[in-house]
Amino acid sequence: xxxxxxxxxxxxxxxxxASLPDIIFMLLFFFxxxxxxxxxxxxxxxxxxxxTEVKKMERKSLVSTISMGSPKIALQxxxxxxxxxxxxxxxxxxxxIRDYITAERExxxxxxxxxxxxxLKVDTKTxxxxxxxxxxxxxxxxxxxxxxxxxxxETIE
Amino acid sequence: MARKVSEINASSVADIAFLLLIFFLVATTMDVxxxxxxxxxxxxxxxxxxxxxxxxxxxIFVVLIxxxxxxxxxxxxxxxxxxxxxxKEFIVNPSxxxxxxxxxxxxxxxxxxxxxxxxxxxxxxDRGTSYGLYxxxxxxxxxxxxxxxxxxxxxxxxxxFEGLPEDKQDAIKAFYPQIISEAEPKNIGGN
Numbered sequence: 001x002x003x004x005x006x007x008x009x010x011x012x013x014x015x016x017x018a019s020l021p022d023i024i025f026m027l028l029f030f031f032x033x034x035x036x037x038x039x040x041x042x043x044x045x046x047x048x049x050x051x052t053e054v055k056k057m058e059r060k061s062l063v064s065t066i067s068m069g070s071p072k073i074a075l076q077x078x079x080x081x082x083x084x085x086x087x088x089x090x091x092x093x094x095x096x097i098r099d100y101i102t103a104e105r106e107x108x109x110x111x112x113x114x115x116x117x118x119x120l121k122v123d124t125k126t127x128x129x130x131x132x133x134x135x136x137x138x139x140x141x142x143x144x145x146x147x148x149x150x151x152x153x154e155t156i157e
Numbered sequence: 158m159a160r161k162v163s164e165i166n167a168s169s170v171a172d173i174a175f176l177l178l179i180f181f182l183v184a185t186t187m188d189v190x191x192x193x194x195x196x197x198x199x200x201x202x203x204x205x206x207x208x209x210x211x212x213x214x215x216x217i218f219v220v221l222i223x224x225x226x227x228x229x230x231x232x233x234x235x236x237x238x239x240x241x242x243x244x245k246e247f248i249v250n251p252s253x254x255x256x257x258x259x260x261x262x263x264x265x266x267x268x269x270x271x272x273x274x275x276x277x278x279x280x281x282x283d284r285g286t287s288y289g290l291y292x293x294x295x296x297x298x299x300x301x302x303x304x305x306x307x308x309x310x311x312x313x314x315x316x317x318f319e320g321l322p323e324d325k326q327d328a329i330k331a332f333y334p335q336i337i338s339e340a341e342p343k344n345i346g347g348n
Contacts, residue, residue, distance in 0.1 A: 024171055063190060117194070119192065125288070135197060139197050156237070
């Protein structure tokens with residue numbers, strides 16, 4: 001009788017957690033590979049317009065971003081609600097764009113400079129005036145490849 | 158006699174990995190930049206002669222957007238949803254209408270000598286136009302070109318434009334070159 005006495009006691013055996021670190025590491029590597037570092041904090045309101053004919057931009061290292069829109073609600077006390085341009089981490093004037101483009105171009109590999117693309121992330125409600133000014137400035141800086149950042153939608157509103 | 162080394166407790170490895178995972182989740186973004194790619198015209202050289210080539214009226218598709226986000230196409234007010242259809246008709250000019258672009262004989266790979274319509278789209282907007290509508294209009298114009306090219310690819314090669322090899326794509330691009338010209342902006346609506 002004593003032979004069988006032990007069985008049934010002690011309930012369910014504990015599940016081994018030895019493979020848990022491996023699973024987590026796998027997730028970690030997945031995220032490390034698929035994501036990119038967040039470089040700037042966006043200080044303007046940004047609801048990007050929708051478009052159906054969007055194309056993906058191939059290489060992130062070739063892309064410089066210019067954001068435009070009204071400052072975020074929390075920042076409106078300081079900066080007002082007029083649409084503004086954001087370069088890197090700070091608000092900028094239209095005249096700063098040329099220096100920004102030059103600096104971005106300097107950071108690039110010489111062979112890749114002609115492929116440089118400027119991504120314009122502009123809020124839907126912004127008026128075209130500021131966008132036109134920025135585009136004129138980009139033409140002066142000969143940064144002619146641009147990309148209007150949009151969301152992908154199935155049909156236009 | 159070999160000494161028995163006690164095993165290192167590895168139960169905290171999972172916690173460390175979790176910590177790293179959460180760090181990467183917070184510090185990185187996943188969104189891929191996507192959008193409408195366009196090319197700006199280069200700034201005219203100062204002192205360079207202005208290129209005042211006259212283009213016939215019938216070859217230009219004029220799209221105007223005013224400060225109140227109203228659209229005028231070829232002199233008529235239009236809803237943005239009809240723009241794609243209208244643009245496609247302009248690009249192709251299927252029934253050789255008088256007021257749509259004329260065609261010229263050109264030599265293109267795979268097509269030999271064909272009559273190619275030579276229309277261009279001219280887009281003009283006001284400083285007060287909203288960016289959302291501007292992008293919608295740009296999108297519709299690009300969509301019209303893409304659809305026209307796709308239809309040509311279907312009838313000529315029996316395949317979608319995207320699935321064609323590069324030289325055939327180039328031939329189709331030469332057939333319907335995407336020319337969207339943006340006029341120098343005007344400021345009529347104030348702002």
